[in-house]
Structures are given as structure tokens and as C-alpha cells.
Amino acid sequence: MATVEELHKTIAELREKLECESRKVQEMKGSIGIKRQTIAKMSAEVVDSNPYSRLMALKRMGIVDNYEKIRDFSIAVVGVGGVGSVTAEMLTRCGIGKLLLFDYDKVELANMNRLFYQPHQAGLSKVEAAEKTLREINPDVEFEVYNYNITTVDNFDHFMDRIRQGGKEKGHPVDLVLSCVDNFEARMAINTACNELGQSWFESGVSENAVSGHIQFIVPGDTSCFACAPPLVVATHTDEKTLKREGVCAASLPTTMAVVAGFLVQNVLKYLLGFGDVSYYLGYNALQDFFPTMRMKPNPQCDDSHCRRQQELFQAREAAKPKLDVQQKDVELAVVHDDNEWSIEIVSETTDEEARAAEGDKPELTEGVTVAYTKPSAQVSDPSELVSATELSLDDLMKQMQSL
Amino acid sequence: MATVEELHKTIAELREKLECESRKVQEMKGSIGIKRQTIAKMSAEVVDSNPYSRLMALKRMGIVDNYEKIRDFSIAVVGVGGVGSVTAEMLTRCGIGKLLLFDYDKVELANMNRLFYQPHQAGLSKVEAAEKTLREINPDVEFEVYNYNITTVDNFDHFMDRIRQGGKEKGHPVDLVLSCVDNFEARMAINTACNELGQSWFESGVSENAVSGHIQFIVPGDTSCFACAPPLVVATHTDEKTLKREGVCAASLPTTMAVVAGFLVQNVLKYLLGFGDVSYYLGYNALQDFFPTMRMKPNPQCDDSHCRRQQELFQAREAAKPKLDVQQKDVELAVVHDDNEWSIEIVSETTDEEARAAEGDKPELTEGVTVAYTKPSAQVSDPSELVSATELSLDDLMKQMQSL
Numbered sequence: 001m002a003t004v005e006e007l008h009k010t011i012a013e014l015r016e017k018l019e020c021e022s023r024k025v026q027e028m029k030g031s032i033g034i035k036r037q038t039i040a041k042m043s044a045e046v047v048d049s050n051p052y053s054r055l056m057a058l059k060r061m062g063i064v065d066n067y068e069k070i071r072d073f074s075i076a077v078v079g080v081g082g083v084g085s086v087t088a089e090m091l092t093r094c095g096i097g098k099l100l101l102f103d104y105d106k107v108e109l110a111n112m113n114r115l116f117y118q119p120h121q122a123g124l125s126k127v128e129a130a131e132k133t134l135r136e137i138n139p140d141v142e143f144e145v146y147n148y149n150i151t152t153v154d155n156f157d158h159f160m161d162r163i164r165q166g167g168k169e170k171g172h173p174v175d176l177v178l179s180c181v182d183n184f185e186a187r188m189a190i191n192t193a194c195n196e197l198g199q200s201w202f203e204s205g206v207s208e209n210a211v212s213g214h215i216q217f218i219v220p221g222d223t224s225c226f227a228c229a230p231p232l233v234v235a236t237h238t239d240e241k242t243l244k245r246e247g248v249c250a251a252s253l254p255t256t257m258a259v260v261a262g263f264l265v266q267n268v269l270k271y272l273l274g275f276g277d278v279s280y281y282l283g284y285n286a287l288q289d290f291f292p293t294m295r296m297k298p299n300p301q302c303d304d305s306h307c308r309r310q311q312e313l314f315q316a317r318e319a320a321k322p323k324l325d326v327q328q329k330d331v332e333l334a335v336v337h338d339d340n341e342w343s344i345e346i347v348s349e350t351t352d353e354e355a356r357a358a359e360g361d362k363p364e365l366t367e368g369v370t371v372a373y374t375k376p377s378a379q380v381s382d383p384s385e386l387v388s389a390t391e392l393s394l395d396d397l398m399k400q401m402q403s404l
Numbered sequence: 405m406a407t408v409e410e411l412h413k414t415i416a417e418l419r420e421k422l423e424c425e426s427r428k429v430q431e432m433k434g435s436i437g438i439k440r441q442t443i444a445k446m447s448a449e450v451v452d453s454n455p456y457s458r459l460m461a462l463k464r465m466g467i468v469d470n471y472e473k474i475r476d477f478s479i480a481v482v483g484v485g486g487v488g489s490v491t492a493e494m495l496t497r498c499g500i501g502k503l504l505l506f507d508y509d510k511v512e513l514a515n516m517n518r519l520f521y522q523p524h525q526a527g528l529s530k531v532e533a534a535e536k537t538l539r540e541i542n543p544d545v546e547f548e549v550y551n552y553n554i555t556t557v558d559n560f561d562h563f564m565d566r567i568r569q570g571g572k573e574k575g576h577p578v579d580l581v582l583s584c585v586d587n588f589e590a591r592m593a594i595n596t597a598c599n600e601l602g603q604s605w606f607e608s609g610v611s612e613n614a615v616s617g618h619i620q621f622i623v624p625g626d627t628s629c630f631a632c633a634p635p636l637v638v639a640t641h642t643d644e645k646t647l648k649r650e651g652v653c654a655a656s657l658p659t660t661m662a663v664v665a666g667f668l669v670q671n672v673l674k675y676l677l678g679f680g681d682v683s684y685y686l687g688y689n690a691l692q693d694f695f696p697t698m699r700m701k702p703n704p705q706c707d708d709s710h711c712r713r714q715q716e717l718f719q720a721r722e723a724a725k726p727k728l729d730v731q732q733k734d735v736e737l738a739v740v741h742d743d744n745e746w747s748i749e750i751v752s753e754t755t756d757e758e759a760r761a762a763e764g765d766k767p768e769l770t771e772g773v774t775v776a777y778t779k780p781s782a783q784v785s786d787p788s789e790l791v792s793a794t795e796l797s798l799d800d801l802m803k804q805m806q807s808l
Contacts (some may be wrong), residue, residue: 007411021425036513036523046653047513054614055517090658093517102801108452109440109695113459115490115519118541119440131643184405209465210458211680224568249450251461254494262663266690269659276615276691286670287680291695307705330440 038139042095044327051138052095071140073175073272074098078150078190080126081105082252083115083204083213084180084260089116092134092140094269097143097168101127101160104149114254143170146250151189160193176268178202180261182250184234191226193382194218195306198313204264210251211286213260215267217278220307221239221314224296227304259284409806442543445501446472455542456499468677475544477579477676478502478572482554482594484520484530485509486656487617488584490665493520495545498673501572503538504544505531506563508553518658546572555593564597574711580672581605583666586654588638595630597765598622599710604719608668615690617664619671624711625718628700631708663688684786 002010035209038053058064071094077088080103088099107121107129121129127145135143144166152157166174177199179190194201198220206213218225226234233240237296263282270276283292298311406414442453447458450589462468476502481492494504511525511533525533539547548570554563570578581603583594591607598605602624610617622629622674629636637644667686674680687696702715 004411006410007408007415011411011414011418014415014422018418018422018425021422021429024430025425036516038767046514048514051516051523053514053653054656057653058614060652063613063615063654063655067427086662088664093519093658095517110452110457112440112455112541113499116495118537119455120540123420133522137516148666209467210462211467212738229702247450248464249457251460251465251467252458253462254497254672255666255673256660258490259666259670262650262666265692266657266659266663267693269657270691275479277693279693282693287674288668289671289681289683289695289697291693293693338749377602389623 032125036139041359042071047095052108055094056345064275065083067273069184069273070095071097072168074142074166074172075268076100076101076102076163076166076174076177077335078102078177078179078186079181080130081111081180081182082254082257083206084128084178084262085114085130086258087178087180087204087264088130088134090261090265091268092138094265095138095319096141098144098166099160099172100144100146100166101130102148102150103127103130104147104148108251113276114252114257121186148376156189156193159189160197163193165197168304173197173199175272178264178268180264183240184231185240187226189232191218192304192306195220195225195227195304197309198310202264202268206252206256206260208250210253213283213286214281215255215260215264215279215284216281217267217271221310221312223280223300224298225302225304225307227307228299228302228305253286256284256286259286405766409548423457425612427473429510429521439540439715440543446518447476470677471630471677473677474673475501476572478546478570478576479672480504480567480570480578480581482506482507482581482583482590484659485515485533485584485586486661487610487665487668488582489520489530489534491584491608491668492534493584494665494669495672498669499542500545502570504548504550504566504578506552506554507531507533507534508551508741515553517588518656520660524691551592553666560593560597563593564601567597567601568604568730577603577745578684579676582668582672583607584668587637588599589644591630592768593621595708596708598635599624599629599631599708599714602615606668606672607665610660610787612654614657616688617660617690618685618687619664619668619683620685625716626712627684628702629706629708629714630712631711632703632706633700634707642774657690660688660690663690707738 023240025260039052040317042056043050044053044059046053046057055070057066061220068074070396075091075098077084077091077099080088080101084103089100091099103124103315107126109122111117116133117126122247125147131135131143131145132143144159144162144163146155148158150156152322162174163177164173165171168175175383177190177194179187181187181190181200186365190203191200193199200217200219203216203218203226211380217223232238233243252374263279263284267278267282271278279293280295281293283290285291298307302308315344372395417594417667443456446456446460447454448457448463450457450461459474460471474503479495479500479502481488481495481503484492485486488507492505492752495503509530511521511528511530513523515521516523520537521530521533524684529551531551533548536547538545545678550559550562550566552559554560554564560659561785566578567581568577572579581593581594581598583605585591585594594605594607604623607620607622607630608618621627636642637647667683671682671686675682683697684699685697687694688744691697702711704712704715706712706715
């Protein structure tokens with residue numbers, strides 16, 4: 001049995017330990033404990049404590065008519081890696097209404113050469129780590145996160161359901177789907193879902209050598225879908241997993257990924273809030289700071305039956321629009337080609353010369369695989385000689401692909 | 405005097421409280437306690453635990469010859485706000501040798517619409533908050549941070565000294581200075597320091613309406629400096645503080661700032677590691693996804709005597725270079741104009757039509773002040789008609805400016 005003296009000693013020791021632990025808690029709270037309060041209504045008031053003042057100033061600057069409308073929108077981000085995580089952070093900081101995040105990967109130290117994740121998050125699932133950080137940044141945003149692979153049968157059905165029902169308003173669809181994945185299988189899954197649902201989406205990508213990237217806006221029926229002119233890997237039904245080699249990984253840079261995420265979210269904002277012009281395709285060649293743009297019409301022989309159905313619906317909607325006056329109609333009719341009912345063509349702003357300049361040294365790859373972007377080997381001396389419009393038919397492209 | 409029973413009760417209570425606090429500490433450690441260890445030598449090994457594997461892969465992809473050289477470089481970032489903080493984070497994640505950060509601002513909730521800072525950092529100095537986060541992201545980077553305004557006399561001398569001596573190797577200068585400030589006074593201070601020291605630097609900026617930005621590479625003596633063709637506010641010696649109005653702030657977007665930071669660091673990497681082509685000026689018009697480029701030669705009548713001296717030094721270095729063979733020399737001589745010894749001109753890839761298209765609604769501003777970028781009001785229908793080279797002399801520009 002302890003003496004009273006011993007008991008007092010124990011109490012003193014415990015008090016000291018408690019004080020020590022409490023101090024630690026306070027210190028840590030200093031770095032993670034202070035939470036931003038939720039804000040019921042976006043205000044334009046110019047005070048240091050208002051996280052929305054610089055966004056609401058877009059109204060005063062004449063750029064956006066109704067910035068607070070951002071809260072009505074819901075966006076699904078598929079893949080929260082180098083591009084997707086920064087995309088989600090930008091949307092969160094812009095005060096988007098709701099985000100649905102899909103990924104099945106874990107944070108690794110090997111991801112630390114890109115923005116967003118931090119070393120202490122290594123081992124956590126990406127969606128879990130992302131949600132925690134994003135909620136701390138802006139507690140006004142609503143989140144749904146799914147730690148699964150959208151390409152398996154069960155998950156795909158659930159994914160489709162969340163696109164159909166995941167809007168800000170109960171039972172409504174999301175406003176956009178953003179593809180930030182790193183493989184063709186997942187892109188095709190998103191494409192299939194969006195074609196079936198008639199859901200507009202943005203595709204994004206960064207090259208294996210880290211110095212090129214692109215974004216593409218896909219409106220089912222109106223623009224080319226991902227299956228209308230499929231990449232070789234998809235067209236030849238190659239299993240991407242067989243292309244990976246032990247001890248080899250793709251290169252990546254935080255710069256290229258942040259630029260692609262910036263282009264992506266900027267065009268999302270333009271689309272949702274109705275300002276500027278939305279780019280249908282915007283490329284980024286980092287070696288030469290060259291930015292190709294183009295627009296691809298859909299392929300009436302697309303493999304995806306839902307794409308073909310969306311094309312019919314789109315044409316019917318266009319036909320149902322109020323008739324043009326006679327003069328306008330003449331101009332419109334003049335450009336219709338009889339042998340090409342849908343006027344399928346790729347309108348490129350990139351010349352052959354530029355395309356050649358963008359070719360160069362290629363990394364060693366498994367047989368049958370080519371890189372989407374290569375290192376330019378030559379440079380054009382006079383940039384004024386560069387730009388003129390060229391038109392490549394989808395047939396020509398298909399022939400080129402088949403000859404590979 | 406407490407009874408033995410009461411003492412036991414106190415001990416039980418204290419034990420419970422201690423356990424509770426210890427649990428909190430453990431939980432918090434889960435999110436902030438795990439630190440990444442320093443790494444003595446960059447490795448290309450493809451394992452999840454290697455934070456440099458995706459960067460070292462740039463060598464295998466044929467983009468960079470010697471990526472590990474990044475550790476030899478030291479960069480000063482002036483201003484760690486919306487652009488500067490993301491710039492510093494990219495460089496940190498790329499494994500830069502050393503960063504010197506200069507800013508005198510505090511983190512506010514009003515900064516939360518841009519990347520990097522988090523609500524719990526509100527109230528901390530920006531350089532202090534940035535250093536803590538960046539060290540956690542990559543403990544291999546060396547930091548020097550200065551919480552002061554570089555434009556005051558004493559601080560300016562210290563700033564100059566750190567540019568001159570802040571290199572990775574003791575006593576050597578930094579390799580680059582990056583201007584990420586939001587006012588002309590600070591830009592002019594950086595310009596003055598870099599002209600005196602012959603220090604190459606990058607200038608960056610984002611427009612007040614948040615939808616345009618640019619980067620510019622300035623090599624004293626070789627390219628136009630910031631004083632060679634000064635903005636109106638600088639040329640008219642206007643005090644910028646008098647232009648600010650109560651209750652009005654500039655707009656900003658995380659997208660535009662991340663794109664500008666991405667362009668900036670990408671060109672820094674190209675310059676330091678010797679790949680691709682460094683852009684001397686790269687603009688970003690977000691409304692139309694238009695990217696103007698140009699190069700400005702220095703002004704022999706520049707107000708800054710150090711700029712004029714650097715121009716003489718540059719010409720002397722050029723003249724001392726090995727002579728060209730006769731045929732090349734003839735071509736070279738053919739473009740020299742007698743009345744324009746230094747061939748001062750602005751070579752723009754932007755046409756008058758594009759310039760007009762980029763003009764539009766202007767926000768209400770104090771008399772005498774114009775915006776650097778405006779909202780485009782019209783769009784060009786056929787992009788192939790757009791690009792041809794135009795040349796505007798500096799004299800023409802000066803005349804235009806004086807007529808305002």
C-alpha cells in the first residue's frame with residue numbers, strides 16, 4: 001500500500017506529464033487546429049478575413065456577371081494525382097459547390113515531385129488525404145469521395161449513378177466530369193459513361209516525357225468523343241499493363257501538371273460562369289512554349305453506339321432551332337459537302353512544318369507503342385512563317401494509323 | 405488535508421486526462437509528425453519511397469542530360485504571394501539546391517483563393533509560413549528567408565548583398581532572381597539591383613482583372629530591362645499607393661497564377677538545365693487561350709546608367725567572340741541599319757487585329773491609370789488570318805505613351 005507521501009509524488013508526476021502533453025497539443029493545434037469557419041453567403045467585402053473578396057472582385061472588373069453562382073455547381077474529378085489534385089484544389093479555393101473525387105491509388109513519396117500531397121500523407125489513400133486537406137482549405141465545399149477503380153463492372157455502375165445523381169441539387173446530374181487519369185482504360189470508361197448519359201466532360205493528359213500536355217472539351221454528339229478517333233493502344237485492344245516494364249517509370253514535372261490543371265480549371269470556370277471562349281482542345285509544348293488548338297467533329301462511324309445516338313440527337317436539336325433567314329441559309333448551305341454529310345474533319349492550326357519540328361528523339365519503348373509527344377529536334381527560325389490552317393480528314397488519319 | 409481515498413481519486417482523474425491528451429498527440433502526429441528524411445544523393449531508382457524517381461526519369465526520356473545538377477543552383481524569389489509561393493513550391497519539389505525568399509506580408513484569409521497557403525497559417529508572416537511548409541515537403545533544400553521590404557534603403561543594400569553572395573557555393577552569387585511582386589516600385593528595385601550586378605532575372609505579373617499574365621526573361625545588356633520601356637506609372641513617377649481606393653481590391657484566380665508560376669519555373673528549369681528554348685516574353689490571355697511572345701532589345705537611352713554600362717559590356721563581349729566566316733558575315737552585315745546602331749526594335753508576333761481584339765471593357769480606374777490587360781470584346785473568326793510579324797520601334801511606343 002502506497003503512503004500518502006508516495007501518492008502526492010505520483011500526483012505531482014502525473015500533473016507534470018499532463019502539462020507536457022497539453023503543451024504539445026497546443027503547439028500542434030497552432031499548425032493544424034485552427035479551422036476556417038463556414039460562410040453562409042459569398043460577400044465582396046474587402047477585408048483580410050474574407051476568403052472570397054478577390055473572386056467576387058471579378059464582377060467589379062467586368063469579367064463575370066454572377067460569381068456566386070459557382071456554389072450551384074457540382075463537378076466529378078476522376079483521378080486525383082498530379083493534375084487531378086491541383087484541379088480539385090483550384091476548384092475548392094474558387095468556392096465550387098460540390099466535388100466528387102474518384103481514385104484508388106495511395107500517396108507515395110514518389111509523388112512528391114508534383115504539387116499538393118505532402119510527405120506526412122504517404123500511405124493514405126489519395127481521395128482521403130485530398131478530402132482532408134481540401135476541407136481545411138474551404139469548409140464551404142461539399143465532398144463525396146470514392147476510393148475505387150471506376151473500370152470494374154460494379155464500380156462503373158456506381159460511378160455512372162453518381163454522375164447521374166451527384167449534382168448540387170438532390171437527384172440532379174453533376175455539371176461536368178473532369179478526366180485526370182493516367183491510362184486509356186479509365187479514359188474509355190469515362191467516355192462510355194458520358195456518351196450514354198449525354199454528359200459534357202473535359203479530358204486532360206500529360207506526356208510520358210513530362211514536357212507536353214493538353215486539355216480537351218468533349219460534348220457528346222457535338223464534338224469528337226474519345227472513341228471517334230481512338231489512340232493506337234485503344235484501337236488495337238492492347239492491354240496497357242503489358243507495356244509497363246520493371247524499373248522504368250514515366251517522367252513528371254510539377255510545372256507541366258500545374259499548367260495543365262490551370263488550363264483545365266480556367267476553361268471549366270469559363271464554361272460554368274459564361275465568360276471568355278472555352279477551348280475545345282488546347283495543347284502545351286513546354287520545350288518551345290507552343291500552344292496548339294483545334295476542334296474535332298464526331299465520327300458517324302464511331303464504335304460507341306451511344307456516341308452515334310448522341311450525334312443524331314444533336315443534329316435533331318440543331319434542326320429544330322429557329323430557321324435562318326434566306327441570305328444566311330445560302331452561306332450555310334454553300335459549305336455542305338454531299339459526300340460528307342456530317343462535315344467530319346479535323347481543323348488544325350498546326351502546320352506540317354510545326355508537326356515535323358515537334359518530332360525528334362524518342363525513348364525506347366515496347367514494340368508497337370509510340371509516344372504521344374516527342375522532343376522537338378529542330379526549331380523554326382521565323383515564327384511568322386508558322387501558322388496557317390491545314391485540314392486533315394479523319395480518313396487520312398485512320399489510314400495513317402492502320403499503316404503503322 | 406485530503407484523504408487517501410481522495411488522493412486515489414485525483415490520481416485516477418489525472419491518469420484519464422493524461423491518456424486523453426496523449427491520444428490527441430498521437431492523432432495529430434499522424435498528420436504532421438512524420439517527416440521525410442534528407443537524401444544525400446539523388447537516385448533514379450523506381451521505388452515508391454524515392455521522391456526524385458519521376459524527375460530523374462527526365463534523363464532516361466532524353467529531355468535533360470544531368471538532372472542532379474539542379475542541386476547546385478540557388479534562386480532568389482522576391483514576393484511569395486499567389487505566384488511566388490507556387491513558384492517556390494515547384495522549385496522545392498524539383499529539388500533545387502537553395503531558395504532565398506523575400507516578402508514582408510502576412511498570410512490572410514483573403515489569400516485563400518490562390519494556391520499554397522492554408523487558413524491555419526493566417527496571421528503568420530508569408531516567408532515564415534512558406535519556409536515551414538517547404539521544409540516539410542523537401543528537407544534537402546536550403547532556405548534563407550527575409551521578412552522585409554526590399555525597397556527601403558537598408559534592406560535594399562542587404563538584398564543586393566544576398567544576390568551577390570547567396571549562391572549555393574559560399575560567396576558566389578545566386579543563379580537567378582525571380583520577381584513575383586505585385587507593384588512597380590519593387591520591380592524597379594529588383595531591376596536596379598540586377599542591372600548593377602549584371603544578374604539575369606525573370607519578371608512575372610498577373611493583371612488586375614485576373615485573366616491575363618506574363619513572364620519575361622531579362623538579361624542585363626542583352627535584353628530590354630524594366631527601365632528601358634517603363635510602364636506609365638513608373639515613367640510619370642506616380643506613387644502607386646495613391647492609386648489604391650478604400651473598399652476596392654484586384655481580382656485574382658488560382659488558375660491564372662498557377663499557369664504563370666508554371667511558365668516561370670518551366671523556363672527557369674530550361675535555362676538552368678539546358679533543354680528546350682527559353683522564352684524571353686510569354687503572355688497568357690485566359691479569355692481566349694492566346695499566348696503572345698516577343699523579344700525586346702535594350703534601349704541605349706535607358707534612364708538606368710547600369711543598364712547602359714551592361715549594354716556596352718555585352719557589345720564588347722559579342723565583339724570579342726571568334727569572327728564569323730565571310731559568307732555568314734555578309735548575311736550578318738546586311739541587316740545592320742546605320743541609323744540604328746543597336747537595332748533597337750520590338751519584334752512582336754501579335755498583329756494589330758489581335759491587339760484590337762484584346763481590347764475591350766475597362767474597369768473604372770483613377771485618372772491617368774490604364775490597365776495592362778483588358779477583356780477582349782471581339783473574336784477573330786479564322787485563326788489562320790491572325791499571325792504575321794509586325795515591328796514597332798521603341799520610338800513609336802514612346803510617342804504613343806507620351807501622347808496619353
